[in-house]
Structure formats: structure tokens, C-alpha cells
Amino acid sequence: MSEQVTLYLHKLSPFSQKVELALIEANAPYRGYHVNLSDKPEWFTSKVNPVGKVPTLTYGGPRVDPEDPSSLSSKITESNVILEFLADVYPDSGLLPKDPVSRAKVRSFVDASTKQVEGPLYDFIRGLGSYEDLLKGIEFVQGLLEDGDFAVGDHYTIADACISPQLVRLKTITETDLGKFPVGLGFKLGEELKGSKFAKFTKYADQILERSSLKQTYDEVRIFPLPWW
Ligand SMILES: N[C@@H](CCC(=O)N[C@@H](CS)C(=O)NCC(=O)O)C(=O)O
Missing domain, CATH: 1.20.1050.10 (Glutathione S-transferase Yfyf (Class Pi); Chain A, domain 2)
Structure with missing residues (x-):
């Protein structure tokens, strides 16, 4: 079974949209969790992204409730870094060419x-x-x-x-x-x-x-x- 992927996003965030587009285009299974940026939950900054921004992707670790993230997953931040990461993780998706x-x-x-x-x-x-x-x-x-x-x-x-x-x-x-x-x-x-x-x-x-x-x-x-x- 593939590693768990959770995308913390906001539906109006263009940076979140980039990442969601890449996941959809790669046919990658993921769970999206909408973060309320107007009333950010404490666990988001303490356990997911200390900078408190979306998008943030958690990769690997156990499949847990997104509101109770595991310390065992990797936390990947910055939309362009996440795009590169997805291209690495899904090498057959074509997100990056081979040549x-x-x-x-x-x-x-x-x-x-x-x-x-x-x-x-x-x-x-x-x-x-x-x-x-x-x-x-x-x-x-x-x-x-x-x-x-x-x-x-x-x-x-x-x-x-x-x-x-x-x-x-x-x-x-x-x-x-x-x-x-x-x-x-x-x-x-x-x-x-x-x-x-x-x-x-x-x-x-x-x-x-x-x-x-x-x-x-x-x-x-x-x-x-x-x-x-
Ligand atoms: N350079 C970052 C920008 C991310 C960003 O600014 N996200 C905004 C939403 S569009 C955010 O999370 N703002 C909430 C905050 O700063 O508290 C990226 O490309 O991921």
C-alpha cells in the first residue's frame, strides 16, 4: 500500500491549489484537510507547520486523524518544494520529464x-x-x-x-x-x-x-x- 499523504490546504489559497492540481494530475491518493486560516487551530502550528501556512503536506507515518497528526510523518512545506517532492515520489506521473x-x-x-x-x-x-x-x-x-x-x-x-x-x-x-x-x-x-x-x-x-x-x-x-x- 502507498504511503499516506495528507494535504493541509485552504480552498481559496493559490499556493494550495498548485499542490492539489499536481496530486490530481498525478492520480495520487491523498486526503485534503481544510485549515481555517481565520481561526487557526493550535495543533496546526505546533504539530504540522510552525510557520502556520498552507499548503503543508504530511507524508508517511500512520494513517491518523488529520487533527491529531503523527510525529512519525514527514512535514513538507512551501508549494514549489512540495511540487518537486511529488514529482520525486510519483516518478511515473510525468510531473517531471525523464530527460x-x-x-x-x-x-x-x-x-x-x-x-x-x-x-x-x-x-x-x-x-x-x-x-x-x-x-x-x-x-x-x-x-x-x-x-x-x-x-x-x-x-x-x-x-x-x-x-x-x-x-x-x-x-x-x-x-x-x-x-x-x-x-x-x-x-x-x-x-x-x-x-x-x-x-x-x-x-x-x-x-x-x-x-x-x-x-x-x-x-x-x-x-x-x-x-x-
Ligand atoms: N511561499 C508559500 C506561501 C504560502 C502562503 O502564503 N499561504 C497563505 C495562504 S495563501 C497562508 O497560509 N496564510 C496564513 C498565514 O500566513 O497565517 C508557498 O508557496 O507555499
């Missing part, structure tokens, strides 16, 4: 999408970041995209899982203009992304947004405003 050059490309994509889109996008939504920085980041990441349906190669990888929460939030803000940025900038961004300059990015995003893993992990109605933003 070293393709693996490096996936990792470069994860790094770039985190620094150039994830950070600027969440700053932009919170009214803290610039429109131009976000657009430059999207352009940079577009330059890394290959020609197929996936970020790298012909299979869903952690590169796709890593950027998906941003793609779906980009869709929401460009269609609704919801966010703490100046009124109208969300719609403007949407128009810009529809232009020929961003055709490759938009085509890729549209394909990823159709995946059932994405639909299973995103609740558009409840996502804005996020309680902790």
Missing part, C-alpha cells in the same frame, strides 16, 4: 512563473504592484512556452501546476475587474492579453483552463476578496 534538459526547462519555468507572474500578479491584485511589471512578467514567461498544449513538452508537469492558479485568477480579474487596483485596469489587462502580442500565452492559458483538475480546484464565486488580503 535532464526537459527537467531543467520545467524548473526554469517554475522559477520564472513564480518570480515574474505569481509575485507581480498578487501584488497587482492587492493594489501594491504595477500593471507594467505584471505585463512584462507575462511576456517573459510567454517566451519560455513551447508550442504544444503544455508549458514544456507533451505532458502536464509541475510547470503547468505552478502557473495554473495565476492563469485562473488572471481570467477572473480580467473578466470582472475585481481587485484593489485602479478601476478599469483589470478590463484593460484583459484587452491587452487578447492582442496578437500575447496570442501564445492566451492560447496556452485557454487550454490549461479547460482541464478538469483546474475546475475541481477553483471556486470562482468565492475567490474574491480573499479574507487575508
Whole structure:
């Protein structure tokens, strides 16, 4: 029997969503436990993650009640680290390709999408970041995209899982203009992304947004405003 996997998550957390996407795409059995971030249980910081953040994954050890975690399981934190861990634990999932050059490309994509889109996008939504920085980041990441349906190669990888929460939030803000940025900038961004300059990015995003893993992990109605933003 496979090792136990429990994912401590929050349904509105984009970082949790990355990990849940990878688990679903890998067909990995896991138990999800929703952590109430507005009233965090004491056991979560004392027994699961001292930093108190989701996602956190427990791996191995006995199958216990998630509210009474075992000291025998490994506790893995930070969404991108967890993505790599899942690719290691499920080597046949395709979450990382076998070929070293393709693996490096996936990792470069994860790094770039985190620094150039994830950070600027969440700053932009919170009214803290610039429109131009976000657009430059999207352009940079577009330059890394290959020609197929996936970020790298012909299979869903952690590169796709890593950027998906941003793609779906980009869709929401460009269609609704919801966010703490100046009124109208969300719609403007949407128009810009529809232009020929961003055709490759938009085509890729549209394909990823159709995946059932994405639909299973995103609740558009409840996502804005996020309680902790
Ligand atoms: N860099 C972390 C960020 C995780 C993070 O900020 N999680 C938020 C939810 S989106 C959280 O748990 N916030 C609760 C808190 O800080 O108390 C990752 O990639 O996993």
C-alpha cells in the first residue's frame, strides 16, 4: 500500500491549489484537510507547520486523524518544494520529464512563473504592484512556452501546476475587474492579453483552463476578496 499523504490546504489559497492540481494530475491518493486560516487551530502550528501556512503536506507515518497528526510523518512545506517532492515520489506521473534538459526547462519555468507572474500578479491584485511589471512578467514567461498544449513538452508537469492558479485568477480579474487596483485596469489587462502580442500565452492559458483538475480546484464565486488580503 502507498504511503499516506495528507494535504493541509485552504480552498481559496493559490499556493494550495498548485499542490492539489499536481496530486490530481498525478492520480495520487491523498486526503485534503481544510485549515481555517481565520481561526487557526493550535495543533496546526505546533504539530504540522510552525510557520502556520498552507499548503503543508504530511507524508508517511500512520494513517491518523488529520487533527491529531503523527510525529512519525514527514512535514513538507512551501508549494514549489512540495511540487518537486511529488514529482520525486510519483516518478511515473510525468510531473517531471525523464530527460535532464526537459527537467531543467520545467524548473526554469517554475522559477520564472513564480518570480515574474505569481509575485507581480498578487501584488497587482492587492493594489501594491504595477500593471507594467505584471505585463512584462507575462511576456517573459510567454517566451519560455513551447508550442504544444503544455508549458514544456507533451505532458502536464509541475510547470503547468505552478502557473495554473495565476492563469485562473488572471481570467477572473480580467473578466470582472475585481481587485484593489485602479478601476478599469483589470478590463484593460484583459484587452491587452487578447492582442496578437500575447496570442501564445492566451492560447496556452485557454487550454490549461479547460482541464478538469483546474475546475475541481477553483471556486470562482468565492475567490474574491480573499479574507487575508
Ligand atoms: N511561499 C508559500 C506561501 C504560502 C502562503 O502564503 N499561504 C497563505 C495562504 S495563501 C497562508 O497560509 N496564510 C496564513 C498565514 O500566513 O497565517 C508557498 O508557496 O507555499
